[in-house]
Amino acid sequence: MSTSKNIRELSLPALEEYFIHIGDKKFRAKQVYEWIWLKGAQSFEAMTNLSKDLRTRLAADFTLPALTIDATQYSADGTVKSRFKTSDGHFVEGVLIPTEERKTACVSSQIGCSLSCKFCATGYMERKRNLNFDEIYDEVVLINQQSEKVYGKKLSNIVFMGMGEPLLNYSNVLKAIERISAEDGLGMSPRRITVSTAGVAKMIKKLGDDKVRFKLALSLHAANDKKRNEIMPINETNNIKALIEALNYFYRQTKNEITLEYILFRNFNDSLKDAEELVKVYRQIPADLINLIEYNPIENAAFAKPDEDTVEQFMHYLDMNKVNARLRRSRGKDIDAACGQLANKN
Template sequence: MKTLREHTLEELEALMVSWNEPKFRAKQIYEWIWDKYTNDIQQMSNLSKALREKLAEHFALNTVAVDHVQTSSDGTVKSRFVLHDKHFIEGVLIPTEKRLTACVSSQVGCSLTCKFCATGYMKRVRNLEAQEIVDEVMLINEQAFKSFGKHLTNIVFMGMGEPLLNYKNVMKAIEQITSPDGMGMSPRRITLSTAGVAKMIRQLGDDQSRVKLALSLHAANDKKRNEIMPINESNNLAALVDALNYFYQCTKTHVTFEYILFKGFNDSEKDADELIRIYRKVPCDLVNVIEYNPIDNAQFEKPDEQATDEFMAYLTAHKVNVRLRHSRGKDIDAACGQLANVNLRTMEEKLNMQEPS
C-alpha cells in the first residue's frame, strides 16, 4: 500500500480534485500529516468519515517512531527509530553553543563496507523513503525543541547509509525540509556526506543542488583508500577530482574533505603531502580532521595528541584550511562511524534475515 506521507501538497490537491472533493481538503490532510503528526487516518476529524475511509483504503501513513533514546554526558542524543516494517535506523542530535545539528540516516544498513565504520559491517536492507527521512528529521527536531527550546539549525547526512545511493529519496526529502510548507530550512544548512559516488556527484551538479557537499576522503592515494573504502576501486581519486570540479562549476559551491586519522596508516608527513595535493586539485574550502572512534569489528587506533597536532600543524603551514573535529557522543556510540555499534549483533540478525530491495 502506498504511503500518504510521500505526497506533496500539490499532489494531494490533485488527488482531491480527482476524487471530486474540495481542493482545500488537501491542506487539511497535509496539516494532519506534518503539523499534528498523526499516525492514524481516522484521527483526521475535520474530514468526512467517507473520505477518511477512502484514504485508509488506498493509503497507509507508515510513520517512523522513536524506539530507544540515549543521552551522552556532552548532551548529544542518539535515537534508534523503528520503521513501519520493523527495521531500525539511528539518528543523532548534536548540540553546540551555536548549532543544533541532526545527523540523519538515509538507508537501512549500508552496502559500502568501509572498514572503519560500524554500519559498513551491516547489510543494506533497503533505502529509506523520502517521507521516512523527513520523519527522522522531524522527530530529532522535536527532541531539539524539547531539550533546548530551539529548533534544528543544521542537518548532516552522515548517519547510516550512503545518501548518493538513495539519490531520488534524499533529494525529495531535502525538497520537503527546505519547503516553506515544511521546515523552511535553507539548503545551505544541509550537508550531504558521500564516500565518493562520482556519477551522482555530477548529478548534484546537473541538478543545481544548493546543499553543501562533503567527501569522506580518509586516504589521499588510491592504494590506501582501496584498502579501507572498497568503493574507491570503482570511483578512484582521479574520477572524484573530476566530479568535484564539475560539481563546483555547476553550483559554485566549495566542498569539504573529511579525513579520519588512523594511527600508523594515514597520519604521516607523506600522507599529509598527498592530502595537500588533492586539496589543491579541487575547490575545497575546508579539511575536517576527525578523531577516530573505535568500533568492535575494526583494529584501527587513534593517534596520540602530539601526532595529531603535528599533522594539523603541517597542513596549516602549507596553507590548508584545516579544523580538528572532536568526537561527540562517544560514550553512547553516537560519534562518527559508530552508529549501530552497540546493537550491531542484534541489528545484524534482523537485517540478515531480509534480502536487499
C-alpha cells in the first residue's frame, strides 16, 4: 500500500497551498479539484489539461484510489447492476433502478456487512471494511454516468440500501452525502437522498443531533421483538421500543421524512395479526409511509414470499386503518440486483 496521501482528502484551499508550495500557479488547484470531483477522473494521467510533468509529480505525491467498474449486468426490466472494484482489490455492488419518473442509484456503504440479517445475501458475507467517503461518491458518479448513457437522464434519487449498514460507517456516509450535495460536487438536493438503517438507535439520534437534511428509512420487517430478534440479531441490542424513541427524537430535531420498510415473508410476518402489530408501531412513529416489499429469494435462506391474496389482505388491513402504505415491486431479480440480493456473485 502506498503511504502517499489520497488527494481527495484535501480541500480546495489545501490544494492551493500545495501548488504554491511546489512553485506552481494557484489556479491549478481548481483544475485538479474539478477533475477529481466533477469529471470523475480515475487517474492523474486522465487530467489532460495539465502538463505531463505535473501529472507525474501529482502521481508521485498523492494517490487517487478511484473505484472502477469491474462488471455490469442488465436486467430485462431495465435495472443495471454494477460490480465495482476498489483500488485495494475488494468488490462492492451498486444498482441503477429506472422508472418513468425517476432514476435511482442504490449504493453500498460497506464491503460486506456485520449485521447477519437472515433474509439478506450481504448478511451472509463477512464485513471486510468500510467504504471511504470518496469511494461512495464514486459509486454515485459511475451510476450517474450509466443513467445518462442508457437513459439520457441524470440520477434523480439516491438510496443507501446496498451492501452494509450505513450508520456503522457514519462519518464516511455523511461526508459522501456532503460531497454529493455540494455545489462543487454533484449538486443533488439532500431531500432526494434516503439512508436506510437496520436500526442503530444511538446513531439515529446522532443523525438528529447533526441536523442532517436527508430522509431516513428503517428496515423494520417484524413488528414485535420476538420475531425481529429471529431475523435481525441487531434487534437484541436495539429493540423496537428503543427505535421508536430514537426515530421520534430524529424527527423532532430534523422534521425529515421517515419511511418504514417491511418485507413480507410467507407464514412469518404476513398475517392480519402481524398487520395489526405493524399499525401499532406505525402509530408511535412520525412515519410518512410504510413500504411493503416483496421478498426476493436468496440461496442461504429458507424464506418464501406470500401469495398475492395474503399480500392483498395485508395491504387492505393497512388501508382500512388509514396507514399510508405502498407495495414495492422489486426490480432486477433476474440479475440478483433486487432488495436483499447483493452478494458479489460472479
